Amino acid sequence: MFYRENGQFKISYSKDQALLTISQDKFFIFALVAFSLLIVPFIASDYWLTAILIPFLVFTLAALGLNILTGYAGQLSLGTAAFMAVGAYAAYNFQIRVPNIPIIFSFIGGGLIAAAVGVLFGLPSLRIRGFYLAVATLAAQFFIPWLLIKVEWFSNYNPSGVITTPPVTFFGFIIDTPVSKYIFILVIVILLTILAKNLIRSKIGRSWMAVRDMDIAAEVIGIPIMKTKLIAFAVSSFYCGVAGAVYAFLYLGSVEPDGFNIDLSFRILFMIIIGGIGSVMGSYFGAAFITLLPILLENIIHFLAVALSITISSAVTSVLQLLIFGALIIFFLIVEPHGLARLWSILKEKLRLWPFPY
Amino acid sequence: MTFFLEVLIGGLLSGVMYSLVALGFVLIYKASGVFNFAQGAMVFFAALSFVGIQINFGLSFWPTLMVVIILMIIVGVLTEKFVLRPLVNQPQITLFMATIGLTFFLEGLAQLVWGTDVHPLDIGIEDAPIEFILDRFDMVISAFDLFAAIISGTLVVSLAIFFQVTKIGRALRAVADDHQAALSIGIPLKQIWAIVWSVAGFVALVAGLMWGSRNGVQFALTFVALKALPVLIIGGFDSVLGAILGGLIIGALEKLAEVYIGPMLGGGIEGWFAYVAALLFLLIRPEGMFGEKKIDRI
Numbered sequence: 059m060f061y062r063e064n065g066q067f068k069i070s071y072s073k074d075q076a077l078l079t080i081s082q083d084k085f086f087i088f089a090l091v092a093f094s095l096l097i098v099p100f101i102a103s104d105y106w107l108t109a110i111l112i113p114f115l116v117f118t119l120a121a122l123g124l125n126i127l128t129g130y131a132g133q134l135s136l137g138t139a140a141f142m143a144v145g146a147y148a149a150y151n152f153q154i155r156v157p158n159i160p161i162i163f164s165f166i167g168g169g170l171i172a173a174a175v176g177v178l179f180g181l182p183s184l185r186i187r188g189f190y191l192a193v194a195t196l197a198a199q200f201f202i203p204w205l206l207i208k209v210e211w212f213s214n215y216n217p218s219g220v221i222t223t224p225p226v227t228f229f230g231f232i233i234d235t236p237v238s239k240y241i242f243i244l245v246i247v248i249l250l251t252i253l254a255k256n257l258i259r260s261k262i263g264r265s266w267m268a269v270r271d272m273d274i275a276a277e278v279i280g281i282p283i284m285k286t287k288l289i290a291f292a293v294s295s296f297y298c299g300v301a302g303a304v305y306a307f308l309y310l311g312s313v314e315p316d317g318f319n320i321d322l323s324f325r326i327l328f329m330i331i332i333g334g335i336g337s338v339m340g341s342y343f344g345a346a347f348i349t350l351l352p353i354l355l356e357n358i359i360h361f362l363a364v365a366l367s368i369t370i371s372s373a374v375t376s377v378l379q380l381l382i383f384g385a386l387i388i389f390f391l392i393v394e395p396h397g398l399a400r401l402w403s404i405l406k407e408k409l410r411l412w413p414f415p416y
Numbered sequence: 417m418t419f420f421l422e423v424l425i426g427g428l429l430s431g432v433m434y435s436l437v438a439l440g441f442v443l444i445y446k447a448s449g450v451f452n453f454a455q456g457a458m459v460f461f462a463a464l465s466f467v468g469i470q471i472n473f474g475l476s477f478w479p480t481l482m483v484v485i486i487l488m489i490i491v492g493v494l495t496e497k498f499v500l501r502p503l504v505n506q507p508q509i510t511l512f513m514a515t516i517g518l519t520f521f522l523e524g525l526a527q528l529v530w531g532t533d534v535h536p537l538d539i540g541i542e543d544a545p546i547e548f549i550l551d552r553f554d555m556v557i558s559a560f561d562l563f564a565a566i567i568s569g570t571l572v573v574s575l576a577i578f579f580q581v582t583k584i585g586r587a588l589r590a591v592a593d594d595h596q597a598a599l600s601i602g603i604p605l606k607q608i609w610a611i612v613w614s615v616a617g618f619v620a621l622v623a624g625l626m627w628g629s630r631n632g633v634q635f636a637l638t639f640v641a642l643k644a645l646p647v648l649i650i651g652g653f654d655s656v657l658g659a660i661l662g663g664l665i666i667g668a669l670e671k672l673a674e675v676y677i678g679p680m681l682g683g684g685i686e687g688w689f690a691y692v693a694a695l696l697f698l699l700i701r702p703e704g705m706f707g708e709k710k711i712d713r714i
Contacts (some may be wrong), residue, residue, distance in 0.1 A: 134509060182695055185702040188508070189451045193645045194698060197691035208682050228641070324516060331513045347683065373532050381524025387517030392502040395510050 062410040077255055099237045107236035114349045115243045116305045121329040121341040122254055123297025128327075129336035130258055132270025133183050133289030134191055137198035138298050138326045141319035144202060145299025146306035147212050150221045150225060152309075154214060161226050165246070165303045172299020173292040175202070180291030184284055187273075199323055203315035213315075222312040228382040239308045246304065250297060255338055257293065266290055270336075332390055334399025343398035351386070357380045422557070422677050424668055428563035431627055432568045437644035438651065438659040439572065445653045446592040447612040448500065449508065453487040453515040456641020458617055462488055463624030466573040467537050468530035468551065481621075488617030491522070496610040523638060534634040537593045538608070562692015564626045571622055572660055575615070579656075584611060644695035655706035662705065666690050 061082050068074040078084045102111060124138050149168030152159055179198040183191050206212050207219035214221070226233040226242075233242050257263050265286045268276035277283050306313045325348055333344020359378055363370045370378075394400055437459060444452040466484045469475060475483070499514050579585035590598040591608050599605055624633075627640050647666045651658025673689045 182698055186698050189512070190649060190698060190702070193649050193691075194695050196642070196645060197695045200691055202686035204684060204688055208684070240707075328513070328516070331510070335509070350609060374528065377524050377527040377532065379524075380520050381528060384517045384520025384522075384524060388499055388514050388521070391506075391510055391514045391517065392499075395503070395506050 060412065061406055063410075077252070091248065095241065099241060102240075104236045107240045108348060110353065111240055111370050112236070112243060112309050114345055115240075116301055116309050117157040117326065117329060117349060118342050118345040119247055119250060119304065120298050120300035120326045121333065121345045122251065122338065123294045123301060124326050125330045125333075125336065125338070125341045126229065126254060126257075126266075126297065127290050127294035129334075129340075130263065130331055131266040131272060131287065131294075132273075133180070133287060133290060134188065135195045135294070136192050136320065136323050136327065137179060137195035137202075139318040139320065139322035140198045140202040141176055141295040141298035142302030142305060142322070143206060143313075143315055144295075145169055145302030146313055147174065147206055147221065147315075148307065149297065149303035150223060151212065151214075153224055153381065159227055162305070165300050165307075169296040169299040176291045176295025176298070177288050180288055180295075182286050183291065186239070196320070199320050203318055206315040208211040218314065219316075220312060220314045223307045224399045226307055233308070243304055243308055243379045246300070250300065251338060254297070258338070262286070262289055267336075328387065330397075332387070332397055333398030337397065337399035339402060340397050340399035343402070347398065351383065352379060355382055424670050425490050425557055426561065427668035428664050429558070429565045429667070429669030430671065431664040432565040432660075433623070433630075433663075434647045434667055435660045435663025436564075436568045436571070436619065436623040436626065438647040438663055439575070439656065440616045440623065441641075441644060442646055442651075442654065442656055442659045443612055443616045443619065447588050448591075448609050448654075449595075450500070450511045450515060451508065451653070452616065453512060454495075454518040454522060455616065455620060455644070456638040457519040457526075458488070458491070458620035459624040459627065459634075459640055459703065460635070460637040461491070461522045461526045461624075462617065462621035463537065463628035463637055464526045464530050464535075466621070466625065467535040467628070467633045471535070472530075483588075484621055485618060488621050489614040492613030492615075492617045493610045495613050496606065500609055500613075501606065518640070523635070527635070532635070534632050537628040537633050560630065564630075567622065567626065571619065572656070575619075576656060584608075588612060597648055643690065648688040649694040650697050650705060652703060652706045658706035666693070669693050 061080075063080045063082075066079075066081060068079065073079070078087055097109075120138060121144060123141075124135065127133050127135050145168040147168075148171035149164040149326070152164040153161070156164075175198075179195060182194045186194060210219075211218065213219045226239075228242065231238065233239055258266075265276070265281045268279070268281055269283060269286050269290075273283055276286075288406045302318070310317075329344030329348045330341060331344070332347050333342065334340025356375065356379060359370060359375050437455060440455040441452060444450055444455070448598060462484055465487055466480055469480050469483055470477075495518065499513075499518055503511055503514055544642030587598070587603045588608055588611070590601075590603055591605060595605065597606075623640070624637065627637055631637070644663075647659060647662040649662075650665055651660070670686055670690050670693075673693075674686050677689075678685050712714070
């Protein structure tokens, strides 16, 4: 009843090819964008912006990148954090070494360098598949942070490899308040989401899915495997690189190579699995879930400790958090292996039929 | 030359310890097709439980060992029941993620019960050079390394015999070959999985004791699993022999590289060298040394 598409005719080719064809979708997405751009900055507290919304957006970007590679092109990667590190350090070097470079060009440059590195580490995918590839991408995960520490040029001769990003200015505006950072990242995320949506339904996106479903069959029908896989690595690493740059410049402000460790890679992998593999919407859901869950758990444990008037040390809290996090992930995989995006489509189906059962 | 041999032998001996961890992966991958990332957490869980029981209940070595073996069997059976069985027929990546969830769960549980402190673990073997070899050949070979290698070797041989000779072992290999065919001739899949996870738990316990007495029982033990992954690449995920040889190769290469190439690159290369070596190896042989070569059909 609420989500009916009958009566909405596509009367021109451009309407048929629109990104959002159903008016309810259009309304919902525009309302959401308007809400997050125009209303959230006024109602959200600084804590919400810096501790929840900004990391959520950064991780969405990284999850989007990994989802392109793993969800759409079917190449499992455990090196996401390393590509983020490349993006962060490349953007930093563009920013301090090229005089007066606009920040946007630094971010894009960081993304492009990450893409080049991604292609390099994507080369083994031409010969190996599945978990062998996943372990091979771990080579990137361990090699790149080591290189960033060893070659001091990357961190402008800081012996520990820590970079502290210069202040970000955009056409004369200094972006230093949580609100301005939030809006800046939000615009980047929206633009890159639209790009991803369009890439996925273009020729290259369809080739990715063909390769994912069966690469030999794809090759037989004339899809160039090598090109397709490497483009997937490049695009994915570009997204991760931009995410890394944003992570360094607008979220943390100061990062070290060891911060981009395998735990971060796993977190992003969790996001796309919990959110939904092969779904742009799922990247958002997954990023929100994984960002919010630890905070929620911490609050619940704290609340229970106060309610039962027992003291729980911070070590026990973090261990308990780990335990519950692990159990919840298994639970989610069992009840909904296709991720939160699947729940979303079930909800849409229900809204379409309501109030009738079928 | 002596120095080279010393480094080589030291590498080979520590490689055996990698094999031990890799073996746990191979067992589970062979029987259930699950890439069990939780193997490292199981190593940690086993070692920490061992130390915890020893300290808190004052048991001596052998009774503790029995208790922890039973504990690991319980972990294996529960994993089968609550993680694997509900996820039957899901894609491999889902199962992989579930084992990462299991990793967090086991790490959290072990530390919740036994605390987060670093514990020393003494299994009665000193990490000192063997005097006989030191005198004779002027080489420093650690007695502990040799002992660990012998234990691992014994374990591997007995597992190989177990798989070749016993009825359970044969059923296990049948399941590894083809789940459905095994089911159709009446092999109880669930029991086999529970057994494999228990055996993997036992292997994890042995690995945990070895690594724990070498480095102390601490959270870093879980990273041992990451060290075993290049071994798996080189050996192939489904070959016991590959895990052993892969471990030896990685151990030797890593030590040699650390000594001879490391100084050139400014040190600290042991974190990634094994991976890059495995990666190069894969470019030549994509299915590993002994992995089954897949013929694709459309």
